[in-house]
Amino acid sequence: MEQVRGYEAVEFAQFDAEGFEIAYRLRNGYAAKLNLDTLYRRFEGKISAEVFDAVDNLLLPPEAPAGWDEVSPKLRPVLRRAGYGSVQVAGRNGRDLVLTRPALPYLSELVVIDMPSTVQFVTRQDLSRWGVDAEQVYAAAHANLTELAMNTMTAFDPPEGVRVLDFADDDGENYVGSLPLVAGWLAGVRARTGTIPLLFLPSHLGMLVVLGATPAAMPQLLALAAERYEAALRPLSAVPYTVDDNGDLMPLSVPEDHPAYGEIQHAQAQLAVGAYRAQTEKLRAEEDREGAIMELLHVRAPDGAEYTMTSWTDGATNLLPAADFICFVTGEGDVFRVAWDDVSALVPLELAAEYDPPRFRVHDHPPVEVMTRLRALAR
Structure with missing residues (x-):
């Protein structure tokens, strides 16, 4: 923090202990976060001159091109965990939101300006400055990868x-x-190889593409993805992805008797819980939150099955994460869990669209007759 605040170019800086990062804004309007966990892992925890040089390079990037014609060739799309990108800087314009949209469950697509020594995330304020809309930014970023995709x-x-x-x-x-x-890239892989490709994104850099994957080989492939995920400087997802009939990217879905069903359930739960944990910590730190921010729990049953679960307490507004099960906690100390789909069939779960990853707004427990039906569905 002393180093960050020592720069004349820095207007505001704030340390987030829970996120272990410094949010800052430069006098030219550039806002970003310096992730200390990533920084220290990069240098294996050793405090040295290289660390401080790295802060220099990360904190004070060269000026990004100002006009749309100059900046559009430098735009690139990137994948990050859902919820990544909001920068909270006290004392100025509140929140400068990074441009983001859902790409896959618990993963979002952002856009960066690719500069010689660093990248700068595109924000909503950039759109106003350039006089373009979000679709134009995403389209330009995708178009800039066309040559790479063909190669x-x-x-x-x-x-x-x-x-x-x-x-x-x-x-x-x-x-x-x-x-x-990039639209059509995975479909092109499928057409060229005559197989349905399998894709792993264990880190925010690079990827693994698997051709000819068989059910018997899947546990070994999931183990490889998990190993890469654990070793990544910035882990992204250990979930396997594939392409649907329209050529669109989607998570791989397999039946319960598939050899890799357990590993896939583990990877999906791990991704969801990680995304919601970061969101929960951020929301609970806000003073003006509207209700109880409920956690998403990763549960392993005695038989080895894995699932996610959240709780719905009575007598208050609850913001529930999407889960496999909802655990009802009553005032009488009665606790029981019901599958999410069974609950949603009997009770309206209101989507709170302002949250990413998504949350659902509920209030008091359902009427007695509905609670009786839910208890009968408890597992």
Whole structure:
């Protein structure tokens, strides 16, 4: 914080102990967050001159191009955890929101300005300054990856057996991990190889593409993705993704008797709980929150099955995360859990659209007759 506040260019800076990051705004309007966990992991926890040099480079990037014609060729799409990107800086214009939209469950698409030594996230204020809308920004960012998308096609041929292609981006400069966002790219892979590709995004850099994946090979592939996820400087997701009939990216869904069903459930729960944990901490720190911010829990049953669960307490407004089960906690000490789909069939769960990842606004418990029916559905 002393180093950050020591720069004349820094207008405001605020340390977030829970997020272990410094949110700051420069006098030129640029706002961002300095993630200390990532910084210290990068240098293996050693405090050295290299750390302070890195802060210099991260904190004071060169001026981004000001006009749309100059900036549009430098735009690139990127994937981040849902909820990533809001910057809270006290004392000025409140919140400067990074441009973001849902891409996959618990993953969002953002856009960066690619500059020689750093990247700068596009914000809502940038749209006003450039005189464009969000769709124009996303379209330009995707178009800038067209050449890369075409060049990667030479790596794909019909596989003989299971084939794993590791598309690395160690320095974060080629954006190959963003190609799944480009319309038609995965569909092109499927057409060229004659197989339905499998995709892993364990880190925010690079990706793994698997051709010819068989059910028997899936547990080993999930183990590889989990290993990459745990070792990543900025982990993203260990969930396997594939392409639907329309060529769109989607999470892989398998039946309960699939050899990798348990591993996939674990990866999906891990992703959801991580996204909601960060959101819960942020919302609970806000003084003007509207109700109880309920947690998402990752539960492992004695038989090894994994699922997510949240709680609905009576007599208050609850903001529930999406979960596999809802646990009802009554004033009489009665506690029982019901599958989310069973609850939503009997009770209207109001989507609170302002939250990402999504939350559902509920108030008092349902009437006695509905609670009786819910108890009968308890598992």
